[in-house]
Amino acid sequence: MTAALPRTTFGRTRRLALAAVAACAALSLAGPAIAADAPYPTKAVKFLTNFPAGGPIDILGRALADALQKDLKQPFIVDNRPGAGGNIGADLMAKSPADGYTVLLGIDSTFTINPHLYASMPFAAKDLKPLMIFSSSGLSFGVASSVKAKTLPEFIAQAKAEPATFSSAGNGSPGHIAAEIFASDTGARITHVPYKGNAPAVLALMGNEVQAGILATPGLLPQVQSGKLRALAVTGKQRSPLLPEVPTVGELGLKGLEFEVLYVAMVPAATPEPVMQTLRQSLQKAMALPEIKSRLASLDMVPLAETGSAASEHLAGNLARYGRIVKATGMKVD
Template identity: 65%
Template sequence: MPRTLTRDAASPRRRPVLAASLLGLALAALAGGTASAQSAWPDKPVRLVTNFPAGGPLDVLGRQLAIPLQAELGQPFVIDNRPGAGGNIGADAVAKSAPDGYTVLLTIDTTLTINPHVYRKMPFAPKDLKPLMILSSSGLTLAVNPSVPASGLREFADMGKKQELTFSSAGNGSPGHIASALFASGTGARITHVPYKGNAPAVTALIAGEVQAGILATPGLLPQIQAGKARPLAVTGSQRSPLLPQTPTVAELGLKDLGFDVLYLTMVPAATPDAVVKKLQGALQHALAQPEVKQRLGTLDMVPLGETGQAAADRLEANRQRYGKIVESIGLKLD
């Protein structure tokens, strides 16, 4: 009597179908797990990397923001100071971190807009990071030693057409260095740039008379201005400084091409999921709206902005192009 053969589930004809079904289930589970992980973010502390020294404006800003961010998102925001190489060390650490929203860079725009033109070899590419938000901006103050006879910015610029002027800055490639080069190119004044290792020694050099002028961070200059040891001529920001409301902007003095805003921003690795990015942006917007944060920004000479998306990317790109021309004109290169 002939036998009836029954083909089981593992037979060759059904194996491709079974494999495809299992693969589909696996992919669905993976997608569901990924979506669940993103919706649950954050479920552990977030590291907020600042790429300039502890105690500086970035560090103070980060510690102030960490309070409302933790309150809203339910996880600690831990400050991790990674200074060095003009901000490149900290930025590189974030660019190479996992794109999961648990490592966020708090930086100034010069890391992305000046450093690529200045450093012969960058450890990361600007495209490795994407902006979350431009939090705030801050101008610099152009101040002179009281022995300088010029009473105003234009008179000081005219002095520079007759004699070499000396400017201090916080270092080669620093915002003050680039701003002083903008001053020279925009007014025709001849200057000698004298770099120091940080804003504090640059201020000390100014009040000691080692240099005639400096374009420096306003909070560090303010005590010396109040003591009459330095005289402000103008601020470079698009708005007057909250700390020096009586000092005009360069634009108000008819020299808008000398404008220079330092932008404070947060960034994440470029592959960070959009859902996490939006959650972070929302929390940052709420943090900036807090009265205590606004008050702290004022003491740091910062104006809140809250720019995100294409507007933030376009602003960074415009600065990158503008500063690149200045860097090229002065032939600045660093290893």
């Protein structure tokens, strides 16, 4: 006859089993909370650029993506979404979750020029806020090899006598507004021909599809050095280290044409501050790296690393200035 287990042993075994089940249940319920509290980022981050591959913001974006990937130990992926003067990519950004896993890298014209040009914008200014203004740069006034003018004054005289075609990186791009200022200030007659980015606009110049363009210097540089294109002036207040022999527009008596492009990172306005702070700190570390400084120099960019109210005020100042220019020139989207 089998002896019965003592009641004390059976009771203890049952209590231990119930405790184990309860502990497992508690852990399963706590799992999502533990994951939610994990430090950002816990997965890949997308750098959304609103201009085509091969342009300055794409090149800078890929360098920054490599730096942040090493610092934050998660993949950073560049995704190019060009079109409509940057509005397509910015609209995608505005509609993205405000969780820090999508960050827009672009130029300020999307937010400072486009609102004055487009009858309706696909996103509201309040939907996005600046994470950082990385850098600024001037532009270069390039002409095709078929153009006879060797100096900017000669080109102005030529364009007064016969209208000139101008390429730009797109409607509302810095080169577009700079060309309109140029025409307004000098009396030159121009026809604006927008392209989808700086690289296609440079190719159009090389192919003699257009006669001139006010474009990002790095894209023009190899063609200027090879003699396929000529640079007549730069729009910065100082001469470009990449084209030290080329005069500034100020030196030529055209200070009204002085122009800067701001390279910015934007996030949805509702992005939590701790997430923004993590991104800011990592970006600031990246901006101090020798390889990033070298990349900025090769892109003719002056480092700024402006954040917070300084970045917001800089963008607001450009928004007001370009509004006055658009109104004065009658600039339109072509």
